[in-house]
Amino acid sequence: MxxxxxxxxxxxxxxxxxxxxxxxxxxxxxxxxxxxxxxxxxxxxxxxxxxxxxxxxxxxxxxxxxxxxxxxxxxxxxxxxxxxxxxxxxxxxxxxxxxxxxxxxxxxxxxxxxxxxxxxxxxxxxxxxxxxxxxxxxxxxxxxxxxxxxxxxxxxxxxxxxxxxxxxxxxxxxxxxxxxxxxxxxHAALAHQQVEREREIAELRAGQARLARDVHDVVGHSLAVILAQAQAAAYLQDPDEVRATVDRIADAARRSLQDVRTVLESTQVEGAAVRAQRPPGTLDALVTGLREAGHGVESTVIGVPQPLPPELETVAYRVAQEMLTNAVRHGDRREPVHVEQVWSTHSGDGAGQLRLEVRNTVAADAAPPQRPGLGVDGMVRRLASVGGSLDARLHDGWFVATASLPVRAVLR
Known part of the structure; x- marks a missing residue:
């Protein structure tokens, strides 16, 4: 009133x-x-x-x-x-x-x-x-x-x-x-600030997820190799063989520490520099390292390998690393792991496809996984980020993981 x-x-x-x-x-x-x-x-x-x-x-x-x-x-x-x-x-x-x-x-x-x-x-x-x-x-x-x-x-x-x-x-x-x-x-300025904050948060979460996947791949692969060698060393009688196995375990641990350090250092670089970071090795180096660790590996390359852009090379390396880790961890250690690289080119400009396949026999007493692990989810996300795909399934006693990536020529 x-x-x-x-x-x-x-x-x-x-x-x-x-x-x-x-x-x-x-x-x-x-x-x-x-x-x-x-x-x-x-x-x-x-x-x-x-x-x-x-x-x-x-x-x-x-x-x-x-x-x-x-x-x-x-x-x-x-x-x-x-x-x-x-x-x-x-x-x-x-x-x-x-x-x-x-x-x-x-x-x-x-x-x-x-x-x-x-x-x-x-x-x-x-x-x-x-x-x-x-x-x-x-x-x-x-x-x-x-x-x-x-x-x-x-x-x-x-x-x-x-x-x-x-x-x-x-x-x-x-x-x-x-x-x-x-x-x-x-209001527009506030909305812009809110969008910028949300973008920064999204980038931060994406970086955290990328870091988690990289650390998982590096540590998981190294620990799987170290575990396989340590279990094998328990049955060795020759002191020289035991010493050589221990040396290989130490080398694998050192490589793992160096890979983790490289991953952590990459988080200090922002923007395009992070995406341009190349992996610590090559696909052939992964196979060689697993073979030197004492695990049987049969590798086949079909087609002509070609250089990849940094983001594709990193995805291919991390996916292959995770597939080999799963093969060592869940496969029959008495049987070799089969690795196949298929390079195909569709046109003269270098565009084509890379198919990575890792097969391993499944131990008769191995329990089937209750749900997909973080590694499988990480591979799916990595491949999807570059337009690739993953297929993983059991077939006649074999576990077959197949990753497909589009191949683009490196810009000079």
Missing amino acids: TRHVRRWWPDAALGVLVASAGAFEMSARSIGRWWIVAVLAVAVGLFRRAPVAAAALLWVLLYAHLRTGSTLLITEVTTALVAYGAARWGRTVTVWFSGLSILALGVLGVWLVGTRLDIVLPLVPLVDAATLKRVLVDPPGVGTQVALIPLGLALVGFGPPWLLGLAVRSIDEARRSRALQHLAED
């Missing part, structure tokens, strides 16, 4: 001021009617909150003006205030209605001067009607000029307040438009 009163009290105070001025004018000039002053006060009280109602009340007063011959000067002041309020705070229709009302008031005055001069002359405030008729109407040749006076008075008396209200309205709308524009720009 207090807020509602606060919104209306300036209008009510202005209405009281107009009523007081009208009462003073009525008392000083001994003219007018109290109800006209009351309507004027209400119209002024509404000129900001309800300009249409205020304008309608003034048209009612105009009719009363003509019927009663009231000549209160406060009426013109009120009309000017309502014209300003309609242009300043009214809706678009109200602005047009008030502007046309001023023009219509002038035209009506012209018509009345031309047809009902006896009604118009008494309505002019502060001037005796007989004197006005003697000065403006009786001299010959001035009838047309006199007829246009009401139009000029309406435009000059009420036009400027209406134009002033329209100007203030335009200034406020421009200010509000600028404020909305600044608000929209602020």
Whole structure:
């Protein structure tokens, strides 16, 4: 309730001021009617909150003006205030209605001067009607000029307040438009910052996932090789063979530490440099390392190997590393692991496909996996990132993992 009163009290105070001025004018000039002053006060009280109602009340007063011959000067002041309020705070229709009302008031005055001069002359405030008729109407040749006076008075008396209200309205709308524009720009800036934060978080999570896959591949492969050698060493009788096996275990551990260090160092490089990081070795080096660790490996290369871009070379290396790790970990250690590389070229520009296949026999007492491990999921993600695919399945006692990668020529 207090807020509602606060919104209306300036209008009510202005209405009281107009009523007081009208009462003073009525008392000083001994003219007018109290109800006209009351309507004027209400119209002024509404000129900001309800300009249409205020304008309608003034048209009612105009009719009363003509019927009663009231000549209160406060009426013109009120009309000017309502014209300003309609242009300043009214809706678009109200602005047009008030502007046309001023023009219509002038035209009506012209018509009345031309047809009902006896009604118009008494309505002019502060001037005796007989004197006005003697000065403006009786001299010959001035009838047309006199007829246009009401139009000029309406435009000059009420036009400027209406134009002033329209100007203030335009200034406020421009200010509000600028404020909305600044608000929209602020929201856009906040949205951009949010997008940047989300992008940074996504890049961070992608880097964490990439690091986890790399560490898993490196450590998993090395531990699988070390475990296989350690288990084999338990059955060796010759001290020299035991010493050689221990040396191979130490070499595998050192290579694993170096690979982990390389992976961790790669996280210090940002952007394209991370993607351009090449793997620590080649596909042939993986096969050779597994063979040197004492595990049987049969390797076949079909087609002509060709250099790969860094991202494809890294994916091929890590996928082959994980497939060999799974073969050593879950396969029959008495049987060799079969590795096959198939290079095919579809066109003269070097584009083609690399198919990596790793096969190993499955031990008769091996339990089937309950669910795919992290390694399989990591291989699928790596291959999908370069448009490749993975197929892994059991077939007649063999576990066969096949990875397909698109091959693109290295840009010179």
